[in-house]
Amino acid sequence: MTIDAMTLTLFLPLFGAMAAFVFPRVATGIGLVTVVATCGAVWLLALEVLKAGAVVTPLGGWEAPLGIALRADGLSLAMLAMTSGVGLLVSLGALDALRDLRQRQYFWPLWLLLLTGMNGVYLGTDIFNLYVMIEVIALAAVGLTVLSGTKEALRAGLEYMYASILGALLFLMGVGFVYLHLGRLDFAGLLEAEPSGALSAALALMLVGLLLKTALFPLHFWLPAAHANATAPASALLSGLVVKAALYIFLRLTTYVPLPDEILVALIGALGAGAVLWGGVQALRAERLKLLVAWSTVVQIGLIFIAFARAGQVGLTESWKAAALLILAHGVAKAAMFLAAGRIKDEVGHDIIRDLDRAEVRPTLAQFTFALAAISIIGLPPSLGFIGKWSLMEGAMAAGYWHWVAITMIGTLLSVAYFSRVFAGFLRFDRVRGPVGEHQGWALADVAPLTLAIASISLGLMAAPILSFIELGYALGVTP
Amino acid sequence: MTDMPLLPLFILLTSLLASPILFALPERAANLRTSINLGVAAIKVALVAWLGWKVSQGVVYDVRFTVLPGLDFKLQADPLALLFVSLSAILWLITTVYSVGYLESGSHRARFFGFFSLCVAATVGVAMAGNLFTFLIFYELLTLATYPLVIHRGSAEALRAGRIYLIYTLAGGLVLLLGTLGLWIVAGTTDFVPGGILADVAAEQRLVAQMLFVVLVGAVGVKAALFPFHAWLPIAMVAPAPVSALLHAVAVVKAGAFGIMRIVYEIFGIETAQALGMTAPLAALAAITIIFGSLKAITQDDIKKRLAYSTVSQVSYITLGVALASPIAAVGALAHLIHQGLMKITMFMAAGNLAEGLGVKKVSQMNGVGRAMPGTMLAFTAAALAMIGLPPLAGFVSKWYLAQGGLDAGAVWVVALLLGSSLLNAIYFLPMLYRAWFRDGTETEAAPARQRIGWMLAAPPITTALMVLAVGGFANAPFSPLEWTRFVVAIEYQE
Amino acid sequence: MTLTVYLFVVGWPLVMATALLIPQARPILWRMMPLAPLPALLLGLLVSAPQFVTGDWFVLGLTMGLDDVSRLFLIFTSVLWIAASSAARHWMREDPRATWFAVMFLLAMSGNLGLILSKDAMAFYGAFALMSFASYGLVVHTRDAAARKAALLYIVFVVVGELILFSGLVLAATQAGSILLADMRTAELSGLAVALLLVGFGIKLGVMPLHFWLPPAHGAAPVPASAVLSGAMIKAGLFGIMSAVPLGVVAYGDHGTVVMAAGMVTVFAALLLGVQQTSAKPVLGFSSVSQMGIIAIGLGAALMTPGAWVAIMPVLVFLAAHHGLSKGALFLGVGAWAAQTGRVGQIVLTLAFMVPALVLAGLPITSGALGKEALKAALTFGSEVWLPWLTLALTLSGVATTLLMARAIALIWLNPPKAPASKPEALALPFLGLAGLALALPVIWPLLDATMAAPVLDATTGALWPVALGVAIALMVAITAYAQSIGLAEFINMLTAPARNLSERLGNFWAVKRRAARRLGAAVPRTIESYTLQWRLGQTAIAGLIAAVLVIEAASSLRDVRLVTPALRLGLTEQDIGLQTPEVETEIEEREPDAILDEPVE
Amino acid sequence: MTPDLIYGLTGIAVFAIGLTGALCAQDRLRRVLALKLCSLGAGFLLVVAAWREPPAAPDPVPHALVITGIVVMISATAVALALIRRLQSLEAEDDD
Known part of the structure; x- marks a missing residue:
């Protein structure tokens, strides 16, 4: 067996995680090197995919349906690229954000484990492997959530743990049904399956499990607390990347299993709408900056599901692209936003929105970064978020689903409203006594979030190549 | 170097790239900041001049790359774009000088100039956008970049104004997004093409086309301060004077008016719009705005608010000229785009000088300011008289064409409207001039802190006032705005 | 001769006005003041009309020039300005606002000369506006209550006049298809266009019922300014009508009737009003109104009967010159009289004052009498029905003018006008010069233009139009008076009050609703949140969703088409x-x- | 009623009980246990999937899956328990 890029992508972080755990003193170095190396591997893989359309590697030489096959196509590679790219920048941001030695020691192994899990999800082709990977992700993510060690974080982490494991177990139950019915678990098998009661049950269980893990309204109850109470880099990873793994599986599943029913699609869209509205209202009420950002994640996930449901059942062949664009956009922008929020909290000393304008120190660059990320989250041009929203609305209008358009517009207005609360806090000065240092609080640590934020804006101008890239090899049957 | 296909992009980038540099400069590096500001502004004017020369030579610029399948980011430099680009480039240079002087002792200068340049980039982008999609991008960018300027002072009042501003403009932007999407779905393209792209659609699906018209024009109407979407403009006057001057008198409202032009002429096509029966309601709306704005202006005591309402009124001249569907009126509308910009920027800068030099912010405090600041007030006077429409000042020329256009379109009421509006203009401007020149200032009112204003504050309004004189006085000269306008109208009406 | 010369003639006063902004240059500029209109006079005397020059670049294409009529206007106008500037030099010597006066004076001068030289509508309108607006500064100059009131009235009329004029010119230009005045002059303009032009210019001319601004303004302005206001500037109205209205080309019967009737009313009503005045200058102002009535009669006749124009036109020009010179002299005379410190000087000047007064009233063989007789003769070409009345009116106008002049002279003594301390003889000189010219006009006129100085002929018809117009104008006047009494801004406030109240009430309503909505918006999510937490709804939703998805799947598998x-x-x-x-x-x-x-x- | 059906239904029932517990239980430990039950139920189901008519050997793949599942669940339980302990000690500190 030769060591190819795909195997590297999967195992580099795993070995990195182990090494970082064993050698805590050099954990930081190991972590960074590993993440960079993973990025390199993803890059190599991307070149292959560009050449071949889709690449399949049977792991350990075992062929499907029994063995573990890894498969990379445009969409999975886009997810991988986002994960490793955002991960690299978050890692850089973490260098500054994690001051505590203990935090640093645990952060790197957990994060590398998380990376392993996510890479595994994006490369996996059979649903049991996906189950294992989402469990790995869940454990690592819970570890990251409680990294700060505060009581709130522990409570939130525990809640997250329950939800996450329950979601995974629902998925596992679904896997059991599938095996019972089909005798195989790979995507290709699913693709050829005839609809049946067992498959329907499996689908129901798996879907709900995934929805619970992605925190789609009303299953979002664990998310805001978990994301708001974690340390900044952890929040960035959790919000930007982790929920995307379950979303990715959701997209794949709905593509490979018998087409979801029209009513089901509508139900998912309706839940998305609920998320947009309820999340927006809660974000308006949020008192702390990170909580607001966390609620905005709920909103965005709702939006992604609306994108999925934008044109009903028949539109699903195209709708996944809009959803994928929104996933990418949100991943990059939300990571930037959480890192920036963390920077602001570090500099100002708190993140209570109402009192931001009393601060005498204004970390301008971090605030600017926050604003840039907000542009993408709100969906203003030319950001990637805008392109995603455009695709969503375009599809919905073309199919005559005007209610999705209306919901999207309301969501946009809501997001403007809650983010403008924050901006007002940044830009108001009359409540401060004494001069305000405009350029105070700049640090090298701002570079990582700023880069992410700029990427989230400028990627919008590259939407066409991204779109054609994620279509590469998406059809499973076409590949060798 | 004879042909540079990316010239429009460079013009856009000059101010776009200057902005991060300006952000990053420390607050104390005033000299460096000033040099960068002025340098970039001057380079931009030079590039625009070059572009103008090239375009008049018949060179066609078309910079594009694909964003989504079939949907391009597209910059073009057609004569209409050039009209607006040159206006913003030249006024940017002048306003930069003014802002440097104005903010000499102010705070947050790095931020101010950073966003200021971003605004100009957005304006230039709006001007050169080759399709509605690109237009939308820059239109939103303009909103975002102006918001920090509106709330620059950072007070509670400024923030309130900023919030209202944001709500209006972003809601407008959202509706524009909706309209753009609708257009994209219905027509399959969003390109600006003289003569319009919707003739077929309008013939087949009249109602769709009509709704599209309402949505699109309504959306840009927010920035153009069309009644009843005008409320943000007077409120946004809490911004510092250069912002009010360049942005609210020129960039933002003009972006709206310019958008109306693009949409009516190059998305629908004037004939189609007329056939849809949409031009008459638009003209009526513009007429209401003209009268309403003037009436509101009369009751304002705050100088900047009065000017703001006057802007509401005056910008609708442009809309009116477009909506009359007569080439002559179109000449008036386009010329007014330039003329109104020059006049209003002069007045706002003069108002800023009054506030800076004398602490005068209200009309009732203006007694005798003419003697205290003769240069500034001369400039103000020239602009005010031009607004009223006295020849040979700029405002007269556009009003003349609008009136002729109204007669040409068979709408005699337009003449009456223009008369009424001029009368109202006179009612709110002449008392200001009267107080400034013919009343003696009392010690308590006009001379609390008579600080000298530097040349950087004094020169810009005088310069623009001279331009007001020049564009009116030499309206018939080659390369004058009016001449260029006629050229543009010939294209739009495909004569 | 090139455009440069014309621009110089018009621009020279502007240059001087600009130079006045430099404090050091002011003394010498004051000394040069009488030279400001000199280029215009030289142009008028030296150039043999007609002449056209064009400058394509200016505005919408600038055309200037001179013809027979405008040349004569130019000459007497510039003479008046020269006299007035000479007087102003001394009158303003001690005045604290002298510089202002000079700037406004020069601007008005430039406008007045410019409009005479303009041959296209734009330039004409621009110059006209420059003159009108700059004159505001002259009227308001003393800043006392009367001056302010007069100035307010003046500016209201000016603005309205300008607007009406603008619309008239736009219409005329559209109908004539050209912005050249000469083309309008020969085009078949619509009745509306002509009416607008007549009203627009009529305001400047001060024909009743558009005269309200005139007497107070002429009374309030400083003497030199009154002289040009009354002598030169109101003639711009006449000049405008003669330049833009197709007199002698198209018949406008109704317009003519109105103008003629207004003229006749003006001649006498001005008398009745004038005699009620309590100081000399307003009386002279009313006399101007009265005289303009005479000119209006001529215009009305020509409007009715185009054929009569050839005969009437030279007479009107002559009358304009006659009135300009004599009224200028009279105003300067008031000033000169007031400047006298000794009784002897006063008596001498009173006697001198009588000369232009009598000329104006129409003493035989003076220009006044000649003008009126010539007009009567010319009117015989017009409407025959009107002729006897017109003849009678013209005849009686002599009586009226005489009465007014008497009133003026009496008032000089009863209510002596104020004057700044200055050299009495220096002020008397321009007065005497103008008075002399007024007296000598019948001799000078043929020297200037022989063909224009040879007119005589007949007239007819009429209707009862003025009543309707009179009622309308009375209403307008009532409103104006009211607006004036409470202040213009206040008046506008009152007009817009209902709308403001409504918007305020709506705003309050909204505010209440918004507060309520905000309270609700704050309360509802909290309630829902606590409810969801209490009942662990999120957890329950998992089971609910599983059930829902199962049901949906089951239901869809039962359906036929899937x-x-x-x-x-x-x-x-x-x-x-x-x-x-x-x-x-x-x-x-x-x-x-x-x-x-x-x-x-x- | 074949053994595999009984076994399968038992598995589903165990899962359902676990699910109910996970959704309804308030106590932290009890919820962990409920989740364990769920995982057991899922395991049952996979084991059923391995069942063949007696002469044939059972399918080995599900067994591998079940073992993997158990391992994963054990680690998850460990993490959960560690968290609960940590949280409880923190809360105890607060109470003091």
Whole structure:
């Protein structure tokens, strides 16, 4: 067996995680090197995919349906690229954000484990492997959530743990049904399956499990607390990347299993709408900056599901692209936003929105970064978020689903409203006594979030190549 | 170097790239900041001049790359774009000088100039956008970049104004997004093409086309301060004077008016719009705005608010000229785009000088300011008289064409409207001039802190006032705005 | 001769006005003041008309020039300005606002000369506006209550006049298809256009009922300014009518009747009003109004009967010059009299004052009498019905003018006008010069233009139009008076009050609703949140969703038509798979165009 | 009623009980246990999937899956328990 890029992508972080755990003193170095190396591997893989359309590697030489096959196509590679790219920048941001030695020691192994899990999800082709990977992700993510060690974080982490494991177990139950019915678990098998009661049950269980893990309204109850109470880099990873793994599986599943029913699609869209509205209202009420950002994640996930449901059942062949664009956009922008929020909290000393304008120190660059990320989250041009929203609305209008358009517009207005609360806090000065240092609080640590934020804006101008890239090899049957 | 296909992009980038540099400069590096500001502004004017020369030579610029399948980011430099680009480039240079002087002792200068340049980039982008999609991008960018300027002072009042501003403009932007999407779905393209792209659609699906018209024009109407979407403009006057001057008198409202032009002429096509029966309601709306704005202006005591309402009124001249569907009126509308910009920027800068030099912010405090600041007030006077429409000042020329256009379109009421509006203009401007020149200032009112204003504050309004004189006085000269306008109208009406 | 010369003639006063902004240059500029209109006078005397020059670059194409009529206007106007500037030099010597006066004076001068030289509507309108607006500064100059009131009235009329004029010119230009005054002059303008032009210029001319501004303004302005206001500037109205209205080309019977009737009323009503005045200058102002009535009679006749124009036109020019010189002299005379410190000087000047007064009233063989007789003769070419009345009116106007002059002289003594301390003889000189010219006009006139100085002929018809117009104007006047009494801004406030109240009430209503909504918006999410937490709704939703998805799946498997294919194959490999029914395929095909085309309509 | 059906239904029932517990239980430990039950139920189901008519050997793949599942669940339980302990000690500190 030769060591190819795909195997590297999967195992580099795993070995990195182990090494970082064993050698805590050099954990930081190991972590960074590993993440960079993973990025390199993803890059190599991307070149292959560009050449071949889709690449399949049977792991350990075992062929499907029994063995573990890894498969990379445009969409999975886009997810991988986002994960490793955002991960690299978050890692850089973490260098500054994690001051505590203990935090640093645990952060790197957990994060590398998380990376392993996510890479595994994006490369996996059979649903049991996906189950294992989402469990790995869940454990690592819970570890990251409680990294700060505060009581709130522990409570939130525990809640997250329950939800996450329950979601995974629902998925596992679904896997059991599938095996019972089909005798195989790979995507290709699913693709050829005839609809049946067992498959329907499996689908129901798996879907709900995934929805619970992605925190789609009303299953979002664990998310805001978990994301708001974690340390900044952890929040960035959790919000930007982790929920995307379950979303990715959701997209794949709905593509490979018998087409979801029209009513089901509508139900998912309706839940998305609920998320947009309820999340927006809660974000308006949020008192702390990170909580607001966390609620905005709920909103965005709702939006992604609306994108999925934008044109009903028949539109699903195209709708996944809009959803994928929104996933990418949100991943990059939300990571930037959480890192920036963390920077602001570090500099100002708190993140209570109402009192931001009393601060005498204004970390301008971090605030600017926050604003840039907000542009993408709100969906203003030319950001990637805008392109995603455009695709969503375009599809919905073309199919005559005007209610999705209306919901999207309301969501946009809501997001403007809650983010403008924050901006007002940044830009108001009359409540401060004494001069305000405009350029105070700049640090090298701002570079990582700023880069992410700029990427989230400028990627919008590259939407066409991204779109054609994620279509590469998406059809499973076409590949060798 | 004879042909540079990316010239429009460079013009856009000059101010776009200057902005991060300006952000990053420390607050104390005033000299460096000033040099960068002025340098970039001057380079931009030079590039625009070059572009103008090239375009008049018949060179066609078309910079594009694909964003989504079939949907391009597209910059073009057609004569209409050039009209607006040159206006913003030249006024940017002048306003930069003014802002440097104005903010000499102010705070947050790095931020101010950073966003200021971003605004100009957005304006230039709006001007050169080759399709509605690109237009939308820059239109939103303009909103975002102006918001920090509106709330620059950072007070509670400024923030309130900023919030209202944001709500209006972003809601407008959202509706524009909706309209753009609708257009994209219905027509399959969003390109600006003289003569319009919707003739077929309008013939087949009249109602769709009509709704599209309402949505699109309504959306840009927010920035153009069309009644009843005008409320943000007077409120946004809490911004510092250069912002009010360049942005609210020129960039933002003009972006709206310019958008109306693009949409009516190059998305629908004037004939189609007329056939849809949409031009008459638009003209009526513009007429209401003209009268309403003037009436509101009369009751304002705050100088900047009065000017703001006057802007509401005056910008609708442009809309009116477009909506009359007569080439002559179109000449008036386009010329007014330039003329109104020059006049209003002069007045706002003069108002800023009054506030800076004398602490005068209200009309009732203006007694005798003419003697205290003769240069500034001369400039103000020239602009005010031009607004009223006295020849040979700029405002007269556009009003003349609008009136002729109204007669040409068979709408005699337009003449009456223009008369009424001029009368109202006179009612709110002449008392200001009267107080400034013919009343003696009392010690308590006009001379609390008579600080000298530097040349950087004094020169810009005088310069623009001279331009007001020049564009009116030499309206018939080659390369004058009016001449260029006629050229543009010939294209739009495909004569 | 080039455009440069014309621009110089018009621009020279502007240059001087600009130079006045430099404090050091002021003394010498004051000394040069009488030289400001000199280029214009030289142009008028030296150039033999007609002449046209053009400058394409200016405004919408600038055309200037001189013809027979404008040349004469130019000459007497510039003479008046020279006299007035000489007087102003001394009158303003001690005045604290002298510089202001000079700037406004020069601007008005430039405008007045410019409008005479203009041959296109734009330039004409611009110059006209410059003159009118600059004169505001002259009227308001003393800043006392009377001056302010007069100035307010003045500016209101000016603004309204300008607007009406603008619309008239726009209409005329559209109908004539050209902005050249000469083309309008020969085009068949519509009745509306002519009416607008007549009203616009009529305001400047001060013909009743458009005269309200005139006497107070002429009374309030400093003496030198009154002289040009009354002598030169109101003639701009006449000049405008003669330049832009197609007199002698098209007949406008109704307009003519109105103008003529207004003229006749003016001649006498001005007398009745004038005699009630309590100081000399307003009386002289009313006398101007009265005299303009005479000119209006001539214009009215020509409007009615185009054929009469050839005869009437030279007479009107002559009358204009006559009135300009004598009224200028009279105003300067008031000033000169007031400047006298000794009784002897006063008596001498009173006697001198009588000379232009009598000329104006129409003492035989003076220009006044000649002018009126010539007009009577010319009127015989016009409407015959009106002729006896007109003749009678013209005759009686002599009596009226005499009465007014008497009143003026009496008032000089009873209510002596104020004057700044200055050299009495220096002020007397321009007065005497003008008075002399007024007296000598019958001799000088043929020297200037022999053909224009040879007129005589007849007139007819009329209707009862003025009543309707009179009622309308009375209403307007009532409003104006009211607005004036409470202040203009206040008046506008009052007009807009209902709208403001409404918006305020709406605003309050909204504020209440918004507060309520905000309270609700704050309370509801909190309630829902606590409810969801209490009942662990999120957890329950998991079970609910599982059930829901199962039900949906079960229900859909029971239905007949169902898309069962994985989404992926729909677009890509449908023919290979063969699971898909053709009906479904067509359904998709139909759906898309439908969705695109029809949905928005609904 | 074949053994595999009984076994399968038992598995589903165990899962359902676990699910109910996970959704309804308030106590932290009890919820962990409920989740364990769920995982057991899922395991049952997979084991059923391995069942073949007696002469044939059972399918080995599900067994591998079940073992993997158990391992994963054990680690998850460990993490959960560690968290609970940490949280409880923190809360105890607060109470003091």
